[in-house]
Amino acid sequence: MDSNVSQSFSELKRGEYFTTVISHIMVSLMMGCVSISLVQLAERIFTEWSGNYLTILVVFISAERILTHSMVEKLDQEPKVLYHSAEWVTIAAGLRLFLFSRDPTGNLFERLSELHLNLSILFTGEYISVLIVLLMAWLFSGSFVRDLEELRLDKLDLSWELGILENRRQVAREAIINRILVLGIFMVFFGVLTRVDIQSLFGPYEALQAPVINILVYFIFALILFSQTQFNVLRGRWMWNKIPISQSMGRKWLLNGVIFLGIILLLAYLLPTRYTFGLLDLVRVIVSTGISIVLFISALLAIPFGWLLSLIPNSRTIQEPLESTDLPPIIPQPVYSTPNPTLQLIQTILFWSFFIGLVIFSVIYYFRINAQSVNSLRIGEMIKSVKGFITQLFTWFHGRALIIKNMVSSVYKYLINVMVKSPGASKLVFPNFNRLNSNQKIIFFYMRFLDRARASGIPRKPHQTPSQFTSTIDQALPDLSPELAKFTGAFQLARYSNHASTPEESAHVIVLWNKIVRSLKEAGKQDANRE
């Protein structure tokens, strides 16, 4: 059970100090990550230039801005302007000296001594560019730290109305997040530019395939900053409402954040980042797989009808099953070795699912937020009617599927009732008749003869042998005694001996069978008329 002892204001401030330090460090490091992208882009354009020092300078300027912010804010307007001017003169001078010291062509003192002759050597291209970058870093860091200060707890905040205080803090936090995301977009863009071969823009410069780990690190730092600022906002709200907070909240917040971030990073690493098939190819594969499944089910359902049709003489043999569709050939990947095609397919499906899902989510979200505009365009009605049509279509398909299912089930039940449940009935078999040999055909027709006899009111008793049953039938059909004897004899030969019947014998048995069945029918009709 967690302790619910509330925190005093001083304890809250201690916890907040730790959060603030982390936030400031994150901001400085994020500025450094941005500068790495800028340096990589510049090095691609100016291949002779090496700008590794810029990252360190940016981090330093950012840290300086953050650390001096609280002191500067206490100054009035005029002293503040004076201070910033002095600050920038110092930075500019320091940067100039640093660049002079790095210049391999000349010595620092020689350069300094040339100054009185020509001041223009101060303002080289590299110097001005680096100064601009440092200025941007200084400005961004200033705006970050101003917003972070807004999120800090202050006893004076208790005098504010909660609604106003909450809004100010939320606005500050949203500003931080927006700034981070915008910078992130630029970083990604710069990163892509350093890796894409755009000769038309940059001339005959080869793509560097520069490392982009700084971009990922930037976003990791960003997420940590998001987490810390969110905690600050919540803590302020609880303090204002005098809501007791558990003492271990800060520690557990950090721990949960680290674990959560770890899981997200693992997922981001594992999920596919490229696709093997194009979207249309993938759709083609999915649709053709679906059609194959439907055809397979249809083939299964058509088996009984096929068998019935095959009983008709001169019926064709059963066709070979349809060829299964193959996956389209994998697009050759020069960099990667050819992996498992199934895995590639799964990866591609995942990738496109995410992409399409994102698009659909965005569209739905957009229409939900702009419901008024949508209604005025009557798109909502269109969507409703399309939705209605799709629902009706599905209902229709579902209905047809149910009808087919019921038909098949009733036929099956009927056959079971007729064949299995009737006493003495032989089991219903659906052979492919054309594949039966002559012996099997003779046996088949004898079994059908027994079914017909039972249906005509002359069932074979279980203890009766074929000869005994023939005597019984003789009494009903005395005119067909010879045919019956031949028919039964052929069956006995086929069933109980090693004799291999010939096709002529089986054809003759069929003729006999037809005669016997006709007579049975006539005998059945006469009995019915007599009754």
Added chain:
Amino acid sequence: MAFRIAGEMTSTLLIFIIVISIIGSFTLDSFVFHVVYLIAGTFLIGRWWTNYSISSLRVTRSVNSHAFLGEKLFAQVTIENPTILPVPWVQVRESLPLEISSSKLIQRSFTLGPRSRVSVDYTLIPQKRGYYPLGPIQLSSGDLMGLSSEVERICPSSYLTVYPRILPLKSVRIPSRSPLGILRHHQPVYEDPSRPMGKREYSPGDSLRRIDWKSTAATSHLQVKLHEPSINIETVLVLNLDQDDYHHKSLYDASELAITITASLAHWITEKRQSVGLISNGLDTMGINHRIDPIQSRKGRTNLMQILEVLARITFGRDLSITALIRHYRPRLSWGNSLIVVTGHCGTELLDELYQAQKSGINIMLLLVGQIQAMKELERKADVLNIPVYHILDERDLEKWIAT
């Protein structure tokens, strides 16, 4: 039930993810998609985690559902996380009526580990009778990064019934003609053969059945057994809570006093192991159509608690007069029952109805509460009809009445 509070971050993030995805689609560079997965995954998983966590939380409130005035109640709200996922933060808010708690709002914020629980304890001291909702408990939570909106969940309230004040009555002369009870009575007509009191010498006129032969043999004089008289009280309390029957100046005080008197009488009668029932024209929030069902005259603590529970929740009614109520209920009363009417006003109609009831063998007692107009005239009429009337103006009068 959980619902989402509107947030603005979703649109900013969506724009970011879309732009980055477009860049990635054109360039097919894998690191871009890693970034998209990182940010989109944080948003989506955080959102899912929050929804799942808050809907999985088990919230229980442990507190007695009934209490007497001034009784200290210890309440505990336990929030349990049965899942393996921790809950980064939860804010609990429980609202309480001021009549039972010194603070209107109980609030806490904490974090919940996997399969852990947190308890929030507080004390209630009811100051006024009634039926009070405790809660509802509101839970709020959100994700670690604050990228998706916070989620709230509202758990249903439970209710606390605070019984009315019960004053200890020394003795109440409730008229009764039901013989063979357990209460001692002054009238010798109600001698109870199961309660022997002594013996005396035979007087002409004594029944031969009362002769004690053993003591006669011992004393050689005829001795007769003596028995203690006793009565049985079957009482129905009638509480009038028609708002129009109370003086507007003392509407609240007089009605509460009436309820207190009714509760105290019910308690006293039950303590004497007699039967007591209740009918009223007030309203009960838990009753069918908010009406109060008559409580049958029965003995025992269970019946008393049932009466007290109704008296705890009862409020003013307006559309049923006490006279009509008594007239409707009177056929169910049998000869010898006692009817104690507690009301803020007694008009001619009510007096007539009570007289009719008395004539049919029901014992009547009339308690008038609060300011009564033309009290003397009323007392005179009641005297003529032989209906005992007591007037209790306020709590001091009640204390005097209790003391006598």
